[in-house]
Amino acid sequence: MKIAIEALGIHYFGGGRTATLNLFEALFTLDSRNEYLIFLSQPEPSLNTFAGNVTQRIAPVQNRFLLRLWAQYSLPSAVRGYDLVHFAKNLGVFGISAPTVITMYDLTTLVHPEIFPRFDVWYWRNIQKQTLLDAEAIITISKTTADDILRYYHIPRERIRVIYPAYANHFKPASINEIACIRDRYRIPETYILHVGRIDRKKNLTVLVRAFAEFQKQTTFNGKLVLVGEEYLKSRDTILHPTIEQLELRDEVIFTGRVPDSDVPALYSGAAVTVFPSLHEGFGLAHVEAMACGSPLIASSAGAVREVLGEAAILLDTIDTNSIVEALIRVVKDPILRQEMQRRSLAHSEQFRGEYSARQTLRLYEELVLG
Template sequence: MKVGILADRLNRPRTGIGNYTYNLIKELDSIDPIQNEIFLINYELNDLFPNLNKIIVPNPLKNIIEKSFYIWHLYLQSKLKKTNFGIDIIHSPENATPFLKIKPKKIITVHDITPFLFPGSFSSLTLFRYRLLFRRTLKTADKIISDSYNTKRDLINYFNVPDEKISVVHLGIDEKFRVLDVNTVDRIREKYSLNYPFILYVGTLEPRKNIPTLIKAFCEIKNKNSIHKLVIAGKKGWKYKDIFNMIDELHLRDEIIFTDYVPYEDLPGLYNAADLFVYPSLYEGFGFPPLEAMACGCPVITSNSSSLPEVVGDAGLMFDPYNYLELKLKICDILTNSHLRDDLVKKGLKRVADFSWNKCSRETIKIYQEVYCQKNII
């Protein structure tokens, strides 16, 4: 069985989908490479995964148009309609490509349907691309992988995708996220000048992440003379100005610290340094940060929406994301109850053992084999 994976995400700074693509390929490279031959399809050669086969389809507009990788996908699909490049299955690790009927059997991974539920969080170009291509992508795929049962339900409810066409494969977390030694954590504290106890949030500053609810809950806690500060780690996304306006109105400028984007290698130390991690997001296709925090021994509070209960299970506290007073009570419970805190830390460390990239890759291979066998029967 020869599987081609669209690997153009490896050319760009890695975020969510890029991390998924990288870790999936990394594990596939180490699992039975003889029986399952992996080909990376890209528009340029890079130094990653030197042992894997490469299919390079040059991007004719790379040096002319910024973000021309969208156009490259169109160009690639025109090629795939004419030839299969010697592969049996093609796997696209992201939602909206490819959308044409092509010669190899086609598998796509759908992480979420955020552009349809929260269009204000995306550029007009991204929304146009999704609205134009996504439904056709779902229709022409031979199999769909979703990160969570919640995303599977969304695909069934919003797009009428047949249940049997979707397989759920939970993602993994990087082994870098673990309990660290005191000296390592102290270096991160010093780097970011965090010489005080703090509550942590990690994620983009945008409406879907529901940061104002966290700020209002934190304000209630400060009114009770809490010694904790709130650290918000993440880059500015869309419509973030309301967050700063609220902070000024509540006179919390000195109590809330914004680190901006934190490099991936610093995140484990940041989670380790925090007394509590809060993730108030309204919608997630999977939700890495709560798992990352738990892997670092940090107790977690997260909203009871979308996929988050499925991911966190009973290892974290849940709250209604529209009820900041409920969140306030949950925060106070953890900060004042050492037995509860210790119990959540213990449950969190146990919970993350269920989410590994090796497990994710092995389950993905089973789907490749299923689609390949269907092809041969036909």
């Protein structure tokens, strides 16, 4: 089979970028027979290993809006003669003659339209709907997102496949020395509470900051709150920094910015607890990565989180200051509970290895092309 994959702009895509690259590496390790052409907006060195049957084609533009225009006008002719086209990150284009597959990560833009620009909401309600209706199959990363697709787009259920994304192999518990090196690199104290992910309104970090301030008042905790990730300007959390100033937490909250993927396992491994208070998650890959490193987790149950994490984390149905403070006190102050949560995290993460998602994806390709 000749398979084209459109992954333009994945470097903007947060956890979706990680999930996409993890799938590529697992898929190309599994399948050396078929021919793959991947459209990217910048080279991905990790894919050079598979140069025998994988070709990277780099778009001539970088701007996100121009990338979509380039894709719409260039892809239909560029993929002529291919057996299947897979749009790997939510957005498809029109005019493709081959069967198409679109991977949908979440529908947060429709579930919480109040935190997104109006144009984005309009696009997802109209253009995105039509590209999904035109696709032969839709891959989604959770049953929750599949339900959202049915609810907002009324796509026939038989065209939707749930394939859980996988975490990368380097997510595993770090050694004491590795943790110490990472703490020195980012000037993080021995004890800290962690969040990893883009800094935006969806992640609900202002509530976490308020809870952290209250947690410090109620306990003798002398560690820091560490926020790992870059700010996302399209859905910027405009009250996060003012809240930190108001609560006089400037010296208590550490912003690392975006860090190399190779540094993240040690950050997870060294944390007293990792907290994800998101408003919505289509899957929660960062949650699974944290578990693979043995971190205890406190998380909002919003979106697919309960489906993905099950009983392996403390899940909060109500995300407010009090609920987070109570959970932090339970975990941070009880070493026996924390050890049990670490054990559960490691065991639960085993079901999200790359080979499973790669086999299911390849099987779908074969069904669509070979029948």
